Amino acid sequence: MHDIAVAAKVTKGGVYHYFGSKTESLYFICSTYVDLDLENLKQSLSAIKGRVEKTKFIIFRHIEHYATHTSAAKTLLNEAYNLPPRYFREVKSREKKYFDIVAQVLSETLGVRGKKPVLTALTFTLFGMMNWIYSWYNPKGPLKPEELSSIIFETFTKGVDGVSLSWRDEEIGRGSVSAGIFPASGDRGKPSPVRRLCRNMKKPTF
Helix, strand or coil: CHHHHHHHCCCHHHHHHHCCCHHHHHHHHHHHHHHHHHCCHHHHHHCCCCHHHHHHHHHHHHHHHHHHCHHHHHHHHHHHHHCCHHHHHHHHHHHHHHHHHHHHHHHHHHCCCCCHHHHHHHHHHHHHHHHHHHHCCCCCCCCCHHHHHHHHHHHHHHHHHHHHHHHHHHHHCCCCHHHHCCCCHHHCCCCCHHHHHHHHCCCCCC
16 A cells, blocks of 8 residues: 555555545456446447447557556456455456457457357457557557557457558558568568567566
């Protein structure tokens, strides 16, 4: 609680005015972050017509939330398991609602209705791509959140070759399929998106 008080620039008594314990503050952080992901999500998706565009919207929105609430996201991913069972179940219940919404969008987009094991695997794969960034991604680094979102979206929907082709067309010019990773001769010294991505990585904290 002392660390929270210092970060918030208030007295420890001021913190205890709002939270009776570390558990309550941890629950507040975790539940509030998941609520941020859920907030108006269904309404926003209902206004988007294209099925693929819905998937893109979810990815960009998820990464934007991480970039603007990095500490809360890391707390949820790393510390939620420390919550007492009742609080932990409540957070997991919120996460399940978010998971189900994303799974429904992927079901419509990828045409896997009635294939629950496949849909579950695909949904967890997408969440793995979006959530594992906590271990290496720095939103203040050279790779902007929208660029990372685009990489994840293109990789998930088209595979690595699809991403490379997109980079080749947009930034590197025509050449071999590998141009997305290795710049053409005329672009030597000009970092490709993949190299910018690698420069943006930091040593995992685990």
